[in-house]
Amino acid sequence: MSKSTPLPLLYWHTLRHIQPSQIAWRILRRLQRPLDRLAALLPGPAVPARFVPEPLRGLRALLEEAARSGLMPAPDALESIRKQEFRFLNLTAPPGKIPWHDRRLPRLWRYQLHGFRFLGAVAVANTVEPYLGDRDRALHWMRDWVKRNPAGAPDAWDAHPLADRLLHWAMAEAVFDLRDDALRASFARQARWLERHLEWDLRANHLLKNVCALAAAGCLLGGDALRAKGVRLMLEQFREQVLPDGGHCERSPMYHAFALWDGLVLLALLGDTPEAAELQGILSGMAQFLDGVAHPDGDIPLFNDAALDEAPPARPLALLSLAWCGEQPSPATVSPAFAESGFYALDNPAGRMLLKAAPVPECQPGHAHGDPLSFELSIGQTRMLVDGGCHGYAESPLRGYCRSLSAHNTARVNGAEPMEAWSVFRVARRYTLEGVTRTLGEGGLVIDGAVRLPDGAVHRRTVRCLEEPTAWGLRDSAEVSGGGAVSLEVFFHAGPNAHVERRDDGLWVIHRGSVKLALMPAAGVRVTLSDGPEGENEFWHCPQFGRACPSPTLILQSEGEGTAECACWLFPPEHAWAVRLLRDGEDLDR
Numbered sequence: 001m002s003k004s005t006p007l008p009l010l011y012w013h014t015l016r017h018i019q020p021s022q023i024a025w026r027i028l029r030r031l032q033r034p035l036d037r038l039a040a041l042l043p044g045p046a047v048p049a050r051f052v053p054e055p056l057r058g059l060r061a062l063l064e065e066a067a068r069s070g071l072m073p074a075p076d077a078l079e080s081i082r083k084q085e086f087r088f089l090n091l092t093a094p095p096g097k098i099p100w101h102d103r104r105l106p107r108l109w110r111y112q113l114h115g116f117r118f119l120g121a122v123a124v125a126n127t128v129e130p131y132l133g134d135r136d137r138a139l140h141w142m143r144d145w146v147k148r149n150p151a152g153a154p155d156a157w158d159a160h161p162l163a164d165r166l167l168h169w170a171m172a173e174a175v176f177d178l179r180d181d182a183l184r185a186s187f188a189r190q191a192r193w194l195e196r197h198l199e200w201d202l203r204a205n206h207l208l209k210n211v212c213a214l215a216a217a218g219c220l221l222g223g224d225a226l227r228a229k230g231v232r233l234m235l236e237q238f239r240e241q242v243l244p245d246g247g248h249c250e251r252s253p254m255y256h257a258f259a260l261w262d263g264l265v266l267l268a269l270l271g272d273t274p275e276a277a278e279l280q281g282i283l284s285g286m287a288q289f290l291d292g293v294a295h296p297d298g299d300i301p302l303f304n305d306a307a308l309d310e311a312p313p314a315r316p317l318a319l320l321s322l323a324w325c326g327e328q329p330s331p332a333t334v335s336p337a338f339a340e341s342g343f344y345a346l347d348n349p350a351g352r353m354l355l356k357a358a359p360v361p362e363c364q365p366g367h368a369h370g371d372p373l374s375f376e377l378s379i380g381q382t383r384m385l386v387d388g389g390c391h392g393y394a395e396s397p398l399r400g401y402c403r404s405l406s407a408h409n410t411a412r413v414n415g416a417e418p419m420e421a422w423s424v425f426r427v428a429r430r431y432t433l434e435g436v437t438r439t440l441g442e443g444g445l446v447i448d449g450a451v452r453l454p455d456g457a458v459h460r461r462t463v464r465c466l467e468e469p470t471a472w473g474l475r476d477s478a479e480v481s482g483g484g485a486v487s488l489e490v491f492f493h494a495g496p497n498a499h500v501e502r503r504d505d506g507l508w509v510i511h512r513g514s515v516k517l518a519l520m521p522a523a524g525v526r527v528t529l530s531d532g533p534e535g536e537n538e539f540w541h542c543p544q545f546g547r548a549c550p551s552p553t554l555i556l557q558s559e560g561e562g563t564a565e566c567a568c569w570l571f572p573p574e575h576a577w578a579v580r581l582l583r584d585g586e587d588l589d590r
Helices: 007-015 020-039 053-068 075-082 107-115 117-128 134-148 159-176 181-196 204-221 224-241 253-270 274-292 314-324 399-403 576-584
Strands: 343-348 351-356 374-379 382-385 411-413 419-422 426-430 432-441 444-452 458-466 471-479 485-493 499-502 508-512 515-521 526-530 540-544 547-550 553-561 563-571
Touching: 007 419, 007 426, 020 181, 053 117, 053 159, 053 204, 053 253, 053 314, 075 117, 107 117, 107 159, 117 134, 117 159, 134 159, 134 181, 159 181, 159 204, 159 253, 181 204, 181 224, 204 224, 204 253, 224 253, 224 274, 253 274, 253 314, 274 314, 274 343, 343 444, 343 458, 343 471, 351 458, 374 515, 382 508, 382 515, 399 419, 399 540, 411 458, 411 471, 471 485, 485 563, 499 526, 515 526
Parallel strands: none
Antiparallel strands: 343 351, 351 374, 374 382, 411 485, 419 426, 432 444, 444 458, 458 471, 471 563, 485 553, 499 508, 508 515, 515 563, 526 553, 540 547, 553 563
């Protein structure tokens, strides 16, 4: 929470960005709770004698193709699941019964357990490598859940894990042909419960997953009304949440990948229908976006709330999606741009820089970070400059850090935050994007962006990408209205296990294994290195939920009256042109 803003003002600056309907739905959800206790006592809906077979055949075909396309779970992960050693957030449950209600485990951990993503992984693996006993394991896990989680139980019947569970139970049915009357009855009851508890207050990725699960249940249960409602809402939310360039409105590559995968599941269930044709067009754009913003290692950048090894890996998922949509992968585009989403790639023969120049999402900023004009950079397939990532949510001691500016490769003006993040998911005052231009000329690709901070200061960043010599030039400037002292700090976070040295020739060199990246500051710019012992470390990289690695960080600093400026070049130090730059003192503005 902001230390300087009174709580009433925090609420005001938070609520004024939220749709009135979201507030109304939140109030309604609270009023609904007494009725939920009564509904839990009522008998469940009528249950068909079996699931509709055609959608299940389509879903199995998708899962088979997913396994062949590189979306198979790792063997060690499968072995742990089969031993009932469930591991989420880099935290393994204690041995014994499945800990559905263990309050010692974080809520996000319990949500992932109740969501049954582990069952989806086992189902995918069994499409190409049937494993003795996995069908019985699936039945045991599902029956144990039904036995120990009566209707309305906390966590288990919350809308988000419930929706995730319906999708993964559908996968298990498609692969293992379970034909269990009690499980089918529970599936139907969960679907009807979800229908009454859609997360209209949160909207965004939560609501999208809700309606995807509702549509999936309608396809499998054969209820025309439920199917029609679910499919209609699902298409409405995809139209609303997917931007014209294919990006998801929350600007989190992780949640984008989740939405794309859920959409693929629906596409497989819908078969050859008009609704499938419309969905196919949306998913194709999402796949092109995901492929376009992937790092050379094939996975997502960690912008906003994003962590590796949660959603399916970006490039295999994108290629699978394009194939399932009946499209051939388009030739690789050098430096693709997604202006509506605010994601830009700057490619040269050395590697790829991914720049985020996006606004804070209006309807659901809970997964946003204070990272205007931030970037990540890979040399070859090695991530050299990294985003802070996401350590977790309410259970994480690093939640506030990961959302703050100092966790990102961007500039801080007069020590101020560009986004007033408070509580776990709330955002009060926030920066506004003033504009972004992208030009390609003889001087290389240039992207120029500017943001206005809550206190009125303007931060401008210009990035130049050169192919010959291979380099990226950055210039950050800050201006405050009315003049006065300006302090500018620019952060460059090295990846895990990196070593940073200052050479005699003035270059700062980051080493990750055998890969190197040099930083050459402009004249007059001070550079300091923060790389203390782990217990004293100030900066962290959180590539996965529950994992935090010390991040050696270079900080460029300058001061001025009314304005301040920092500039530098980034490049592989072994290139001959680096020596020429040092020798000739080439102007960074060239």
